[in-house]
Amino acid sequence: MKPAAFDYVRAESVAHAVDTLAGAGGDGKIIAGGQSLMPMMNFRLVKPSVLVDINAIAGLDRVERDDSRLRIGALVRHFMTARDPIIARHAPVVSEAMKHVAHLTVRNRGTFCGSVCHADPAAEMPMMTVLLDGRIHAVSSRGTRTIPVLDFFAGSLVTTLEPDELVAAIDLATIPEGMGYGFHEFARRHGDYALAAAAALMRREDGRVKDIRIAVMGVGEMPSRIAAAEDQLEGTELTDKAVGRAVAALRAAISPGSDLNASADYRRHLAGALAGRAIRDAWSRAKEAVPA
Amino acid sequence: MTTAKREISVIVNGLRHSVLVEPRMLLSDMLRQELGLTGTHVGCEHGVCGACTILLNGRSARSCLTLAVQADNAEIETVEGQGTIEDLGRAQRAFRDHHGLQCGFCTPGFIMTITDILRNHAPSSDDEIREALSGNICRCTGYEHIVDAVRELVREKEARP
Ligand SMILES: Cc1cc2nc3c(=O)[nH]c(=O)nc-3n(C[C@H](O)[C@H](O)[C@H](O)COP(=O)(O)OP(=O)(O)OC[C@H]3O[C@@H](n4cnc5c(N)ncnc54)[C@H](O)[C@@H]3O)c2cc1C
Ligand code: FES
Ligand code: FES
Numbered sequence: 001m002k003p004a005a006f007d008y009v010r011a012e013s014v015a016h017a018v019d020t021l022a023g024a025g026g027d028g029k030i031i032a033g034g035q036s037l038m039p040m041m042n043f044r045l046v047k048p049s050v051l052v053d054i055n056a057i058a059g060l061d062r063v064e065r066d067d068s069r070l071r072i073g074a075l076v077r078h079f080m081t082a083r084d085p086i087i088a089r090h091a092p093v094v095s096e097a098m099k100h101v102a103h104l105t106v107r108n109r110g111t112f113c114g115s116v117c118h119a120d121p122a123a124e125m126p127m128m129t130v131l132l133d134g135r136i137h138a139v140s141s142r143g144t145r146t147i148p149v150l151d152f153f154a155g156s157l158v159t160t161l162e163p164d165e166l167v168a169a170i171d172l173a174t175i176p177e178g179m180g181y182g183f184h185e186f187a188r189r190h191g192d193y194a195l196a197a198a199a200a201l202m203r204r205e206d207g208r209v210k211d212i213r214i215a216v217m218g219v220g221e222m223p224s225r226i227a228a229a230e231d232q233l234e235g236t237e238l239t240d241k242a243v244g245r246a247v248a249a250l251r252a253a254i255s256p257g258s259d260l261n262a263s264a265d266y267r268r269h270l271a272g273a274l275a276g277r278a279i280r281d282a283w284s285r286a287k288e289a290v291p292a
Numbered sequence: 293m294t295t296a297k298r299e300i301s302v303i304v305n306g307l308r309h310s311v312l313v314e315p316r317m318l319l320s321d322m323l324r325q326e327l328g329l330t331g332t333h334v335g336c337e338h339g340v341c342g343a344c345t346i347l348l349n350g351r352s353a354r355s356c357l358t359l360a361v362q363a364d365n366a367e368i369e370t371v372e373g374q375g376t377i378e379d380l381g382r383a384q385r386a387f388r389d390h391h392g393l394q395c396g397f398c399t400p401g402f403i404m405t406i407t408d409i410l411r412n413h414a415p416s417s418d419d420e421i422r423e424a425l426s427g428n429i430c431r432c433t434g435y436e437h438i439v440d441a442v443r444e445l446v447r448e449k450e451a452r453p
Contacts, residue, residue: 001314001316001317001318001321002316002318002321002337002356003316003318004316005295005314005315005316006295006315006316007294007295007315008315008359008361010361010362010364031362034357034358034359034362035339035354035357038338038339038354038356038357038358038359039338039339039357042318042337042338042356042357043338051315051359053362055362102427103342103426103427103428104352104405104408104409104413104424104426104427105342105345105352105353105354105405105408105427106339106354106427108351108352108353108408109353109354109357109358189426190422190423190426191423191426191427
């Protein structure tokens, strides 16, 4: 047998799941898609005493929108996120990023919320959660809390979620009408984890960049926005020079690691090149605001 | 709390089985060791190679990343359900016609992924076909002949009304 022994509980409701987790005394684990957890259990890197399966809980597989937020339930799988019409209309940058996530068979099972809980530094869903001011809705037998994304990721594969907490949903800001977006990624094979990726959002006002956001992943412990690069462009015209300054600021602000797939220098170069493309795409998709 | 064996009920290729399994038993191991269905291959056992791909309730899944207990009351399809040596399934026949295999280790996983593709997806261009196959690794063929086989299957499906 590959994994170490554990008890298995198929949860019937969120309450059942969090009660079971509470009873496990910090040693329980939730399984959603299992596409990151099962490999770790097969290697015995993770050895839960109780595995709480949330796949049979009804009502967690929805994407909903209210006003300026999208809510993605805990059982929304990658293939659903990728083709969801609400996401395509109100957060097209997410649809674009999903094209790069894993392979058909993995997308059948893996979930958006599971990816965010797993917190891989080169995963698209955590990056989208950072880019779009995500909020993580956690439930435990002690109550519920909403965690802003900036308080959620704590390092590579580390979050501030407590061991007795379940993420019921994650909400994201929608992208307002007229705001442009761009997303570019480089991986060695289609569907592999990225060596690096960059995303940008912006509006145009009076021919200038407004409300710009730039985020990167794969080049640090966790996905992050790069304020130094955003500052170079906010309020400016999008000239080649301005993009060059932003790319230089981005490269200076990140400290990627080296591994067998890519050196730190190569990753830094890549992140800048991808950010440049994402910025230009966002600019060309942004529509000039019509004065009221 | 118990890590002891429990009984599950699964339908595999249309036949119902009751099996006694520990919670930690992988679905791939249950198929191979408990049911003797060794057509489902295991390569990496951590989700990367695709050799263990089966259909779980009609969609492809890695059986090495699925627990047997999770398949309780589920419907599973494996390569054994696709055809026999005398009467090959469509995908198997296309693989034979186009030399889509050499050693055959990866083939069961490809056949099941392709079954999912033909049922639930509509790749059209070669790029889309390659993307749909990207989760399965083959160390022999160089993929060209596999893509040829899938292209034919896709065209066949498009031609059907
Ligand atoms: C071959 C392969 C290629 C891949 N390529 C990519 C890729 O290119 N990009 C990418 O982003 N990902 C990739 N992945 C990972 C994939 O996206 C996973 O689906 C994802 O990382 C985890 O989601 P899951 O639902 O499978 O979570 P699980 O594996 O079930 O769980 C992961 C972790 O999150 C916890 N968890 C899950 N759901 C909840 C919840 N609701 N509340 C609290 N805790 C929870 C679990 O306890 C566990 O610690 C790949 C995986 C494989 C096998
Ligand atoms: S054995 Fe399951 S993916 Fe390799
Ligand atoms: S035919 Fe040998 S690995 Fe594919």
